[in-house]
Amino acid sequence: MNVKVLQHSMTVLLVFLLVFAVPFEAVQAAPPATLKLGSKGADVPDLQYRLKTLGYFSDDLTDYFGTKTLESLTRFQKDHGLEADGVAGEKTWTELKKVSVSQAELNMLARIIYAESRGEPYEGQVAVGAVVLNRVESSSFPDTIKGVIEQPRAFTAVDDGQYKLKPNETAYQAAMEAVRGIDPTNGALYYFNPETATSKWIWSRKQTLKIGRHVFAV
Incomplete structure (x- = not known):
């Protein structure tokens, strides 16, 4: 990829992360909830943010686990040798936290x-x-x-x-x-x-x- 194109892509991603991110300043002490299509709650934007930093999720962060989150999570699971079931369970969260940040x-x-x-x-x-x-x-x-x-x-x-x-x-x-x-x-x-x-x-x-x-x- 052209260096200028790569730099532009990263700048666009950062704009999304900094401007459209739902505030999530506290690193949660409790284990995150198991999430799947239709789930709601504070752990959903954390999941989306982590997927966004890795380039899998491109929409604004919300507290709802919709089809875009499902598609992004499934691609992450496939790429990391996990069962691609679209469910953010213990194994998926463990791997995600190894390679991403809140x-x-x-x-x-x-x-x-x-x-x-x-x-x-x-x-x-x-x-x-x-x-x-x-x-x-x-x-x-x-x-x-x-x-x-x-x-x-x-x-x-x-x-x-x-x-x-x-x-x-x-x-x-x-x-x-x-x-x-x-x-x-x-x-x-x-x-x-x-x-x-x-x-x-x-x-x-x-x-x-x-x-x-x-x-x-x-």
Whole structure:
């Protein structure tokens, strides 16, 4: 696909996500409900949002499980080796949460990207998002985006308050790419600015590449 066309498509998707999304700021503690055609409730827009971030669902978010949601969910199930029954049960939710994010989680990811790497090359911003997600997958870190970002002393921008800044569209685009599996770091768990880093420990990590001012390491 032409790069300009791809960038335009991602921008259009982000407009849908940011403008037409039903507010869903709280990550739900209780397991999501089993959903099927005709279902209603707060878990439906979360399902739709997750499918939207992965490119399966293109309509506005609602609290009703209609035919468009059914078609989108069935395609997701087929692509991920699940029974394509159009029902969002335990196995489907488990797989979906492995490869997608909620609206609240995408906002968190965009905020940390903006706070930590605004002004860096776009690839470097995607890389910061990828590091967060790599930590979620690692047994050495918390297993949620919120847990990783809010881990004590993990990110300078959280400690100094920059994490509270409102992210721009580029940060959301970078977050979206990271969620969809783009990882310029090839699995890095750390990054630092060699010009400002004061920790001796971080220099002991195996460095893999440098993007902009950030060195990435495992």
